[in-house]
Amino acid sequence: MGKESFWNLLHIVGDHLPSTGENRKHGCVPNGPISHAAHLSMALRIAAGADPLDVATNHGVNDNQPMVSFWQVIDAIHKSPQLDIQFPTSHEEQEKVAKELQSKSSIDISCCDGAIDGILIWIHKPSDSDCDMLGFGQTKFFCGRKKKFGLNMQAVCDAKRRFLWVDIRYPGTTSDFFAFDQSSLKDKLEQPGFLHSGLCLFGDAAYANSPYMCSPFRSATGTQDDFNFFQSQLRITIECAFGMLVHRFGILRKAFPVNVTVSKTNTAVLALCKLHNFCIQSSNCGDDIVASDVRDTSNIMMEGGLVLPRIDRDDGSENRWRHEAEDHLDTLLDGGQHMDDHSDVDRRRYRYRNELPRQSIHDYIASNEFRRPDRRATR
Numbered sequence: 001m002g003k004e005s006f007w008n009l010l011h012i013v014g015d016h017l018p019s020t021g022e023n024r025k026h027g028c029v030p031n032g033p034i035s036h037a038a039h040l041s042m043a044l045r046i047a048a049g050a051d052p053l054d055v056a057t058n059h060g061v062n063d064n065q066p067m068v069s070f071w072q073v074i075d076a077i078h079k080s081p082q083l084d085i086q087f088p089t090s091h092e093e094q095e096k097v098a099k100e101l102q103s104k105s106s107i108d109i110s111c112c113d114g115a116i117d118g119i120l121i122w123i124h125k126p127s128d129s130d131c132d133m134l135g136f137g138q139t140k141f142f143c144g145r146k147k148k149f150g151l152n153m154q155a156v157c158d159a160k161r162r163f164l165w166v167d168i169r170y171p172g173t174t175s176d177f178f179a180f181d182q183s184s185l186k187d188k189l190e191q192p193g194f195l196h197s198g199l200c201l202f203g204d205a206a207y208a209n210s211p212y213m214c215s216p217f218r219s220a221t222g223t224q225d226d227f228n229f230f231q232s233q234l235r236i237t238i239e240c241a242f243g244m245l246v247h248r249f250g251i252l253r254k255a256f257p258v259n260v261t262v263s264k265t266n267t268a269v270l271a272l273c274k275l276h277n278f279c280i281q282s283s284n285c286g287d288d289i290v291a292s293d294v295r296d297t298s299n300i301m302m303e304g305g306l307v308l309p310r311i312d313r314d315d316g317s318e319n320r321w322r323h324e325a326e327d328h329l330d331t332l333l334d335g336g337q338h339m340d341d342h343s344d345v346d347r348r349r350y351r352y353r354n355e356l357p358r359q360s361i362h363d364y365i366a367s368n369e370f371r372r373p374d375r376r377a378t379r
Contacts, residue, residue, distance in 0.1 A: 001044065005282040009275075010040050012083065016076035034061060034069070042066040043073035047272060048292055049250025051299040067257070071264075074271045083274040087114075087156065087165040087185060091196040098199055100159035105233050107370050111357055112214070113199040114164050115157055115238035116207065118176040118336040119246075119329070120150040121168065121269055123256045130262050136171050141262075143172035143335045149255070151262065152179045152336055153269065156201060161241035162277045168266045176206035176336030177347065200357040202235040206337040208347040214357045227362045229372035239333060245276050246329055247289045247308060250296055254305030306331055 001009070014036045038059055045055045046066055055066040077083055088094045094113050101112045120143055131138055141149045150172035156165040170179045180186055180203075188194050189201075189212040200214045201207075207215045216231055217224040246252045249272045256265045292300070301307065306329070339347075350356060 001279060002282075005279065006037075006040070006044075008282065009278060010037055012080050012278075013040065013073065013076040016079040018072055034065070039069040040073055042069040045296070046070040047249045047251050047275070048296050049253060049300045049305070050293070050296045054295055054299070071268075074268050077271040077274055078267065083278060085163050085166055085270075085274060085277065087188070089194075094196045094199055097158045097164070098196075101234055101237070104159055104237065105230065107230055107365065107368070109230060109234060109361060109364075111198050111200055111361070112202045112234045113195065114201050115235050115241075116154065116180065116201045116203040116213075117235075117238040117242065117333070118152050118154050118179060118206070119242045120146050120148060120172055120332045120335045121153050121252065121256070121265065122148050122150050122254065122332065123260075123262065123265055124258045125149050126262055134171075134262060140171040140173050145338070146172070146331055146335045148172065148331070150335075151265065151269075152176070154179050154183060155238065155241070155273070156185070157238045157241040159237060160280055161237060161244055162280050163241065163273045166270055166273045168269055172335065173340070174336065175338050175341050176203075177208060177339070178341045179336065180207060181342070181346070198357075202231060204235060204334075204337070206334075208349065209356055209358050210350045211353075211356060214361065217358075217362075223362065223366040226370060226372045227358070227365050230365060230370065231358075231361070239329075241276075242333065243329055244289060245273065246306075246332065248276060248279065250292050250300050250305070253300050253308070254303045 017036045017039055038061075042055050042059055042061070042065070045058075046052065047070070050066075052066040053063055056063050059066070088097060098110055098113050101115075102108055102110045105112075123141070126134075126138060126141055126149065128138075131141075138149075141151070143150050151168050152170045152172055152174040154165075154167045154176065155163050157163050165185050167179070167183050167185065170182070195212055200210075200212050202214050205216050205218055207213050209215045214231060216228040216235075220228050251257075252269070252272070256268070260268075291297075
């Protein structure tokens with residue numbers, strides 16, 4: 001984050017941060033007041049994956065202050081309406097999202113109103129009291145496919161990879177289909193007139209094909225395989241958004257700090273998603289992800305975090321996240337592609353309806369004889 005963006009962010013959240021103590025009428029602040037800028041600086045370093053002790057040393061504060069500042073900034077972010085995430089409710093806003101995503105399609109697919117997917121938010125094993133409060137057993141949080149305890153985060157993004165909707169309500173074993181099926185967004189999409197006619201979300205095979213969801217064909221060949229390729233040009237936008245989020249905030253590359261409740265984890269991750277949007281909207285941030293400080297990277301590695309070879313490379317190479325094998329978050333993505341918590345009947349609710357977006361797009365591709373590039377030519 002550049003200096004201009006830092007001060008702009010401070011202007012937004014500063015009014016919601018606690019008093020620095022500079023204007024106390026009685027007594028004094030031990031070791032001097034901590035400015036709002038220092039609170040924000042420490043919080044951003046923690047979000048980047050830094051060691052709290054290293055942050056404390058750099059800022060000249062006691063050892064527990066960086067985490068205190070982190071949670072104070074998290075609260076301030078949620079109190080700032082300018083940073084709220086909201087799925088577009090007007091048809092004009094929805095059409096704008098679809099128009100921007102159309103530019104990412106090589107064949108001008110114009111009906112995508114957002115790309116959706118799920119990602120595993122890595123946490124430590126939740127406590128018994130946490131599980132009792134949430135109503136889930138500890139095993140429900142352990143994603144066997146990724147061998148990690150975690151939470152299933154569902155999100156929708158636009159062409160600029162800004163999050164339009166985020167939901168973190170279910171443990172790591174939950175399928176993407178079930179997590180979305182139980183969401184408030186799905187309820188809204190099913191309301192007549194909420195979504196502009198002809199628009200839908202684009203998701204992977206974890207989601208069921210429906211009037212508001214376009215998912216790829218399974219075991220596809222021929223024109224169905226062509227459809228899957230062109231559908232993926234828009235769908236992978238959400239994978240790019242997740243990649244940028246995790247690369248930008250290194251705290252997501254490791255298990256969330258121990259002794260942090262699941263509820264507080266949800267609060268923190270949602271705040272990071274808001275900061276992600278802020279960075280993209282800021283003129284000097286965009287999608288350039290600056291490589292982590294070598295000390296932060298070392299701390300992430302020491303805590304068993306994810307290794308990101310290209311972005312961690314300290315050789316001055318390009319730091320922009322790219323959708324390629326070296327940057328792909330294999331250890332966090334696709335954990336929700338299963339049917340352990342729902343049946344095939346649940347997925348085939350709209351099986352016999354021919355006017356679904358997927359069929360219309362497939363017919364458009366087939367009639368115009370659009371073909372996916374030869375796989376050997378794209379390697």
